[in-house]
Amino acid sequence: MRLDHVRRLGGPNVYLSRPVAIARLDLQGLAGHETTDHPGFAGRLAAALPGLATHHCAAGRPGGLLDAMARGTYFGHVTEHVTLELSGLIGREVFFGRTVRAGGPADYDLILECPRDEPEDCAVVERLVALAMRTVEDALAGRVPDPSAELAAVAAEHEAGRLGVSTAALARAARRRGVPVRRVGGLNLLRLGYGRYRRTVWAAMTDATSAIGMEVAGDKRLAHRILADAGLPVPEGRVAASPAEALRALRDLGAPVVVKPLAGHQGEGVHIELTSPAEVVEAFASAAGEEREALVEAYVPGKDYRVLVVGGRVSAAAELTAASVTGDGSATVAALVERVNADPARGEGHDRPLTRLALGPAELAMLARQGHGPGSVPAAGERVWLRRNANLSTGGTGRDVTGDVHPDVADLCVRAAAAVGMDVCGIDLRLPAVDAPPPAERGAAAILEVNAAPGLRMHLAPHEGTPRDVAGDIVDLMYPPGTPSRVPVVSVTGTNGKTTTVRMIARMLELDGLRTGMTTTEGVHVGGRLVHLSDASGPRSAEMVLGDRTVEAAVLETARGGIVRRGLGYERADVAVVTNITRDHLGVDDTEDLEDLADIKALVAEEIRRGGHVVLNAADPVAAGLARRPAVRDRDPVLRYFSTSPGEPVLVEHLREGGVGYCVVDGWLTEAHGDRRTRILPAGEVAGSFGGAAVHVVANALAAVAAARALHVPVAVAARALRTFEPHAHNPGRGCVYRVGGNPVVVDYAHNPAAVAAMGALVERYWGAGGVAAVTLPGDRSDDLVRETARALARTFGRVVVYEDEDLRGRRSGEMTRLIAEGLREARPDVRHHPAGDLKGAVTSALDMAGPGEPVLLLYEKLQPVAELLETLGARPGDPPPGGPPPSGPGDTARASRAQAPDGQVMGSPT
Incomplete structure (x- = not known):
């Protein structure tokens, strides 16, 4: 393989609402082979990985996979299950897998669930799949595989890349509250919420955490000064800049003392309960480090406590115990350490609730003070300390005492957090007991430290006692109950009309007072300004908009390619719009037919919030049929259909049942709700609709109104937006008319049969003749689709200039020109087609071929070169010729009706 x-x-993707990885596997010589073709294979594999016996497979019960191998199954399927089993063995808990045919006869795609916040580089998945392949191949070769050694290395990589305990808990707490969560890179940094409600959190440090407070907490000398100035108890201490000064502090303070770094953390370099000058000198050398200064404090007797303060109240408290082992009379200290470290709750650093015990220099020194070493055997029941400082980071444990905290102790901690100005902080205390008032005597109780970004492990999973939802408290601090975390999100998909519909919706929301972020194939816009130029119809662009804290609403063009290759860039839109689903991109990304396209685009309708709105084209059977999908119905959506014809059966039935729809009635864009009718504006007054002749633009306007009204945009605002939706300013490259000499040049992005047919119908209807077309088509479409598009073009245009775009998308030079010419001749043998080498030659040739005043349709791939060329030709933005379309156009009736009713008038049922 x-x-x-x-x-x-x-x-969210077509397989799961959670992330997945897709591994393309070439079975090579194993193509067509089944497990039953290789006697003994299944037994050897099950012996190596006994957990495979619990896999359900299609049977829906444990043992399903073993039964499938006994009956005979393909090796892509087996490799999928082995990958999932190996994943579980390294603590990477995922359960969904699927194997599908892909590409050539030996190619299979393994679709494998991924943890939500796993790094995006797929490195661990790739290693797991590769190891699964080798494991299967070993079993085929007659060996019992042993993947344990390599699996340990993969486990280490997985541990290094996963979220820390505190950050992972925050991500879970946010998701439980419906707050969107995105991990930033491979960091312990989370982006929560959308748009104006976006917040960030790094472990237990929020974006509201005071930078000054962080500095204070990191400087023990300054922290003690601020706490003391607030009347809070702190140990008496001195800053020593030399061993001599440390000894002087020992003399002044009296033994025992504590020596620690001025800016240390996690208990490193802290030396406790020192009594002799030699101990102090040695501790000073360890704690001073490059700073050449250390803090010498009076030792405060008592128990160690950590109190977590969140938003001005005590969230949790734990009693801490330093790292230790307890003898059994036979095991050495080293063996006892190994026994403790076998607890799966212990890991390296902060990746587990507890940290593994170590036998480093600090631990060995502590053992020596007690008369022990790694090889000594403590008596049964004897407690041997490895550390004196009670930090989880050095192997300590915590016992939850939240319910025992005395109100006076809680007040002390809250005051300390306020004194340093921290929204979330950990207060380290030494007290005789946490359930009694702090003693008033000097030195009997003290705040040892105030910790910024405190670890949450001891509270989330205490060694003893009740776990506390401290991560939930932090999320509630950022998003108090009832506070929104999302801006309105509209997602628009379909084959044609996506960009125009997105732009129309965004204009409506902007005019309604919302600063709107918009993604289209032309770029990312925020507040009406282009902020990122690219084909921005995929998930990265959606994330860019939703991560912008100035955005108050988002309208996202969601194209097929982004869905297939990366999934959606958002979770749970408020409104989903499907403009239409027609033949395009067939043969790309294993998309074979219209049903495959529908499966992909349906995701936009399926991934809405419960009770959200789905806008569907009633005149398009495939798009309208999405409403019947179980995954759409499960969201309990409000369906809003649109159609230029009020008699469309799907729309009529929907209105009969009391639903909401949008159509053209007597020339007016109309909102229908059951029997009620509300006029919006005359179809002929939709800017860019050519007086209503561009029926596809009118349909886009209806879809846009449906989405905007779902977000409570007033009818009058929607009408004003459509009336002022000037193509050159608000919809560049879509139905834009330029004047070059005496000829109108219509620039559009049409690139599939339905879109080309719509533009041909518009030109023929508006100008009364087809004129000349200068065209290019994208090279990543199938040959059949290119020919079909060319045939649609030839039905209107008898003269066509064909040129190739600079980006051939994998085609050979001249190949697209040949295919388009073949399609033109198939539909119209008398068509005059002229090859042109480039865009400039095509436009020049088309203008030369056109008669006086004849229109030229220019289809393009990239708008910028077109705009630059037209400027060099002296083109100027132009309106369609006066007089409008012939009387049969829908705008004609609209103009006659304009004086009869203002926008937004509610009428009864149409006659």
């Missing part, structure tokens, strides 16, 4: 590649779909 051979692994071709692995890619990750980080957002």
